[in-house]
Amino acid sequence: MVVSESQRKAAEAQGLANGARSLEEQAAGLQSVNPEQARYLFAKARQAYLDVAQAYQDAVKAGGTEQEKNNWTHSLNLYVKKARALAPQPPPRIAVRQGGGSETIDDAFEIKPEKSDITFAQVAGLDSVKEQIRLSIIQPMKSPALYQRLGLKAGGGILLYGPPGCGKTFIGKAAAGECKANFYNVKINDILSKYVGESEQHFNAVVESATKNAPSIIFLDEIDALAVSRDSADSSHTTRLVNQILSSMDGFASQADKPIFWMATTNRPWIVDPAIRRPGRLDKTAFVPLPDRAARRKILELNTKAELVRLGPQDYDLLADSTDGYTSADLVFLTKEAKQIILKEVTAEGKPERPAVLNDFQIAVSQTKSSLLPWLNKAKAELVKSGEISEYPDLIALIKKYSQAN
Ligand SMILES: Nc1ncnc2c1ncn2[C@@H]1O[C@H](COP(=O)(O)OP(=O)(O)OP(=O)(O)O)[C@@H](O)[C@H]1O
Numbered sequence: 001m002v003v004s005e006s007q008r009k010a011a012e013a014q015g016l017a018n019g020a021r022s023l024e025e026q027a028a029g030l031q032s033v034n035p036e037q038a039r040y041l042f043a044k045a046r047q048a049y050l051d052v053a054q055a056y057q058d059a060v061k062a063g064g065t066e067q068e069k070n071n072w073t074h075s076l077n078l079y080v081k082k083a084r085a086l087a088p089q090p091p092p093r094i095a096v097r098q099g100g101g102s103e104t105i106d107d108a109f110e111i112k113p114e115k116s117d118i119t120f121a122q123v124a125g126l127d128s129v130k131e132q133i134r135l136s137i138i139q140p141m142k143s144p145a146l147y148q149r150l151g152l153k154a155g156g157g158i159l160l161y162g163p164p165g166c167g168k169t170f171i172g173k174a175a176a177g178e179c180k181a182n183f184y185n186v187k188i189n190d191i192l193s194k195y196v197g198e199s200e201q202h203f204n205a206v207v208e209s210a211t212k213n214a215p216s217i218i219f220l221d222e223i224d225a226l227a228v229s230r231d232s233a234d235s236s237h238t239t240r241l242v243n244q245i246l247s248s249m250d251g252f253a254s255q256a257d258k259p260i261f262w263m264a265t266t267n268r269p270w271i272v273d274p275a276i277r278r279p280g281r282l283d284k285t286a287f288v289p290l291p292d293r294a295a296r297r298k299i300l301e302l303n304t305k306a307e308l309v310r311l312g313p314q315d316y317d318l319l320a321d322s323t324d325g326y327t328s329a330d331l332v333f334l335t336k337e338a339k340q341i342i343l344k345e346v347t348a349e350g351k352p353e354r355p356a357v358l359n360d361f362q363i364a365v366s367q368t369k370s371s372l373l374p375w376l377n378k379a380k381a382e383l384v385k386s387g388e389i390s391e392y393p394d395l396i397a398l399i400k401k402y403s404q405a406n
């Protein structure tokens with residue numbers, strides 16, 4: 001039997017319809033268990049139904065008998081209806097507000113500007129990162145007039161990269177606290193996964209709010225998520241969002257009276273789109289390293305300020321010595337583990353309260369380990385594959401020092 005072009009298209013539409021229905025079923029099944037994932041799948045099913053309708057339209061256009069055309073038109077209308085039924089109801093509303101407020105909006109994408117109360121004093125070590133942030137963000141924000149007189153453009157941004165748990169997000173918040181800027185904490189993954197198709201709209205709302213409330217820092221946390229999903233089925237969403245981010249960076253860099261600064265973070269700089277790192281965009285890069293001995297000591301101190309857990313100076317020295325290779329987050333975790341020892345004694349074993357001693361922390365050290373190694377091994381493999389080894393000497397040094405032989 002000869003299959004006409006229009007019949008071929010109709011068969012294709014039927015195949016697409018099966019896929020769309022199964023997506024809708026999956027979404028329905030997930031609704032009570034994982035509403036976020038369900039919403040995501042409903043959005044995909046909706047798009048899939050639209051694709052089906054398009055395929056039937058193509059079939060009608062390609063010809064066929066009157067009977068066939070009637071059937072396909074009927075199907076076309078049916079699938080448009082199905083797509084409509086899956087339109088988000090009510091459409092997600094965007095609420096970007098200053099300082100909270102009483103309005104509650106279900107399902108709203110909401111990024112409120114944060115007023116950070118963290119400052120550089122609470123960030124142990126990372127002196128060169130602080131210096132770079134001071135030069136390129138804090139100073140221009142504090143003295144825009146000087147920058148104008150020097151003919152220097154305020155704006156641009158910094159890409160912070162480095163192993164997980166070493167303070168990238170933390171220092172971003174501290175930067176905002178230092179210059180009392182509004183801090184827009186945009187986790188790329190949240191934008192992408194929750195709001196397929198609406199990512200750019202939400203991103204725009206953030207930029208608009210940041211402009212209105214300038215000076216602001218727009219913090220794009222875990223920006224590699226953009227690259228990761230570019231390989232996936234949703235690549236067009238991601239590409240559109242990347243373009244939106246690029247044009248926002250270009251457009252706002254020049255407004256000296258309303259400076260917006262960009263900061264972004266990643267553990268995998270080698271997969272970040274090079275276009276995002278061009279001049280005027282995230283044109284500076286800062287490596288956020290593992291805490292050195294002095295920083296480890298300070299992080300331990302900062303996290304043991306409460307009455308029962310303060311240690312002596314030599315205790316901190318010893319602990320700093322025995323935690324080489326720990327990330328900052330590992331150290332915070334270690335102090336929690338030590339505190340748990342006392343908590344358990346008091347609550348579960350009915351023992352009296354007592355101040356913590358070095359031994360509690362040493363037990364915690366023996367029970368915890370650095371989270372760096374598994375990451376380093378993975379990073380090493382990716383970096384080698386990317387062919388960009390020479391661009392990241394800091395990481396290579398870290399890998400050389402700590403990585404286990406494979
Ligand atoms: N330099 C530091 N000084 C004091 N505390 C720190 C420092 N760096 C990190 N911390 C502590 O460790 C926690 C984890 O750090 P943070 O979330 O900033 O890591 P990150 O580099 O963003 O990690 P990831 O790549 O996994 O997102 C912080 O919330 C903070 O409590």
Ligand SMILES: [Mg+2]
Binds near residue numbers: 265
């Ligand atoms: Mg982080």
